[in-house]
Amino acid sequence: MMRVPVPVRLRKAVRTWFDSRYISIADHRQDIRDALWEVQTLRREMATLQGEVERLRNARPPAAATTHGAGAGDKAGSADSRVGSVGVKADSAYGKADRAYGKADDAHRLAQETAKALDGVLQNEVLVWQAIDDLRTRLAGGEVPATSRTTAEAVERAGAGRVPPEAERTPGRAADELVQGRSGDERVRGRSEEQPCA
Amino acid sequence: MRVTWTGADLTFRLDPDDEITGKASDEYPIKLATNSCSVGGVPGDAHPDLFALAAWTIVAPWTRRRVSFDRAISAELAEALHVGWGIDAGPVGAEQRGPGDRLAISYSGGADSVAAAAIYAEAPFVHFQRVPHRRVPNRWPHYRSDVLARLAERTGRELSVVTSDLEYTLAEPRPGYPEHHAVAAGALLLADQLDLGGVAFGYELGSRWLGGDRYVLRYTPDNPMWAPHGRWGRLFAAAGVHIVLPVGGVSEAVTMRLALNSDLRTYVRWCLRGTDGPCRACGKCLYKELIQAAIERRPLDTPMTARHRAAQSWLKKPPYGGQEMVEYGLARVPGIEHTLFAEVLDYFDATEESSAWLDHCYPKALDEIPAPWRAEAAAYMEAHVGLMTHDEVRRVETWGT
Secondary structure, eight states: OOOOOOOHHHHHHHHHHHHHTSOOHHHHHHHHHHHHHHHHHHHHHHHHHHHHHHHHHHHHHHHHHHHTTTTHHHHHHHHHHHOOOHHHHHHHHHHHHHHHHHHHHHHHHHHHHHHHHHHHHHHHHHHHHHHHHHHHHHHTTOOOSOOOOSHHHHHHHHTTOOOOOHHHHOTTHHHHHHHHHHHHHHTOOSOOOOOOOO | OEEEEETTEEEEEOOTTOOSEEEOTTOOEEEEOOSEEEEESSOSOOOHHHHHHHHHHHHGGGOSSEEEEEEEEEHHHHHHHHHHHOOEEEEEEEOOOOOOSEEEEEOOSSHHHHHHHHHSTTOOEEEEEEOOOSSSOOOOTTOOHHHHHHHHHHTOSOEEEEEEOGGGGEEESOSSOSSGGGGGHHHHHHHHHHTEEEEEOOOOHHHHTSOOTTSOSSOOTTOTTTOTTSHHHHHHHHTTOEEEOTTTTSOHHHHHHHHHTSTTGGGOOOOSSOSSSOOSOSHHHHHHHHHHHHHHTOOOOOSOOTTOGGGGGGTSOSOOTTHHHHHHHHHHSTTGGGSGGGGGGGGOOOOTTTTGGGGSBOHHHHHTSOHHHHHHHHHHHHHHTOBOOHHHHHHHHTTTO
């Protein structure tokens, strides 16, 4: 490599010319600071918007909640409608729409809960009858639910009957079944409402 | 299990060893909702074995050791229950019912049962219509069983509509037949009146031989639901009502082709939801559209996308019931790579040659049809479908291996 002496003034002029084409370190620092500030502002705005989305999303259920809060919403609503000013009327219309939504939600919830509860009642009814039949069989000294394979036995079944063998009595079974049935109900969730393909 | 019929109302009580969650013959867990149901549109009296068998199609999943009926059954029926399920049944004391002369078609109005109906042009229809249960909340009002019943009436064929809420005895997986055979509960109670010796179902190749539906998904010559020598086949035969599967040897592509070429084509409806026509938005509509587009050699016509929840059943990785028909469709529908099925093309190596076996009839299925009705079905299949070659038969018999 060969070094060539260059006059200081020329060297300086060239360097200044080069430097003028680039941003200074101080300016760079400022740019970075500005960008950071921008990011932080955006972050704050995002947080505000998210808060707003959350607020809007939650807006309906609380309205419904106040409505099914033992009729308190209804009373407030009728108080609103007695006030005559136009602005309040508009508010009251919103209130009515809210309440209608609330009522529909409430009816839907109630229907679902009632249907689910009825599932449990029906199933428990089956288990209660199972327990009653079991008790009745044992108390009566033994009419076993017919397993008789001949006519003679079928006729006999109508009469005295026989004592069930120990294995068939399974004491305590009915109580177990009841508990099982109840916990089973808890699992009746998220049933598919699709139709079978058959 | 103790079973009591009051007229056509059935109630059943669990024995101490019976449980709320039982198993259907395909091993699927079945949860009991309630222990009563009724069957409408049937006569008040019939052979006791028919009442017993109709009840058994409903209570079988929840019966563990024994079943007692409210009237004495024949020794032959009790024996079939014992051999098939290990269940003690009684009381015994009736004469066996001899088979009648006629064959009824368990007619749903879908492509499969319409194909069965096309084979036996004179056979009467028995249509099962779901009605709400008076004690069980109906969460499924979109199932338009009334629409299907009206379509069945319009066919002009000899028809008995059986109304029943028996599907609501099921809590889970959803209301439906406790056993697949419960669809015939009404036909069984009508068997004496209609002089039935057999009931024809629309179960096709996939259900009978490939372990389809929700069963094992492999070749099942001894299928417990549908083989004549299986537990249900023997039990129905003992009551003098044979199970007949006229389309048991052909795929859903063939049943659809036969149905859409038959006189009944305007009444074919496989969708359970639509009113004026198929809804086009349920999983079943999508599946059937794939098959129909395949046999008509036209592009897929569906508003559904891969995002539809109902489409997911057909977009998953095999194996699943009905997979053979998806493969058949993928190989034949033009432009399938631009539809929602594009993403599943990789799962299959589907070509027309590799799925051509689904266009022919599996001969053993014809051999299984009871003698009085075999010749008619065999002649029909030979004329309209054609039998499988040796290689095609092998495709059936190695399915799922």
